[in-house]
Amino acid sequence: MSERPDPSRPLKIGTRGSALALAQAHETRDRLMAAHDLPADAFEVVVIRTTGDRIIDRPLKEIGGKGLFTREIEDALASGQIDIAVHSMKDMPTLQPDGLVIDCLLPREDVRDAFVSPHVGAIAELPQGAVVGSSSLRRRAQLAHRRPDLQLVEFRGNVQTRLQKLRDGVAVASFLAMAGLRRLGMTEVARGPIAPDDMLPAVAQGAIGIERRRDDEAAAGLLRPLHDPDTGHRVGAERAFLRRLDGSCQTPIAGLAELRGGQLVLRGEILLPDGSVSIAGGRAGPISDAGAMGHDLAEELLARAGPNFLHHL
């Protein structure tokens, strides 16, 4: 039993309303209950609708702007409507607004993308010219780079919507994060995970971060036992890489850090949206250099890319 901000009212956990977001909020609540021996009614899950949830008929890159799935949640946190916010770190801008911090990362799920198709077993088996659905600029660029013959179509919506589109024949295959499928208990819809060598995941894919007000010491104390340092170092390196590239969900950037024998091994990739160019590289070093490694790798890729490349981003 502990240092709850105000034991007379439930701690408010802010989240988006999608099935995946709710699963992540409930996982966070369950971990808080276990870590502090608190009952379920010590917490209240508060659903917040974001711009990204409201606009479902347009490609994300057309709506533009950063934090499409997070801004309204951060506003609610800053104003005290909620006490903590649970996020997919993949969707988070690399810098938080003044007064907010994310210093609690849950143990990371599977980082890989999943190949999803009712008819075809893997990317290599897609017939010449096949239609593939994805709204992720990164996945589209990576696929086009590897298979310029494929036809890419926009594919927005939740998992159920996407699966229905596949059944309707709108496309023969699509991609989803393994992490999301695992958290939803839906891994059976995947033909299998794609090795990061074949499709480097998005920065912070599979990681859940919990945001709080910087000056809220009670929330900090509650969250401290939930933080997974290994995930923190890995996501720290990846987000430093992304920050230097000033990327967001809308630019084709991939990055993955792994721990191997106590070393941090970081890989990164930037692409042109049409997949015509991919520039990839890596760094290895001590965990304490996580941020510098991300920044340096970004510098290297930017230098190799040259100014023309960047004008496409």
Ligand SMILES: NCc1[nH]cc(CCC(=O)O)c1CC(=O)O
């Ligand atoms: N951009 C939406 C989004 N944000 C996080 C996940 C999956 C879960 C994760 O990566 O933690 C997804 C869906 C997907 O890419 O399939």
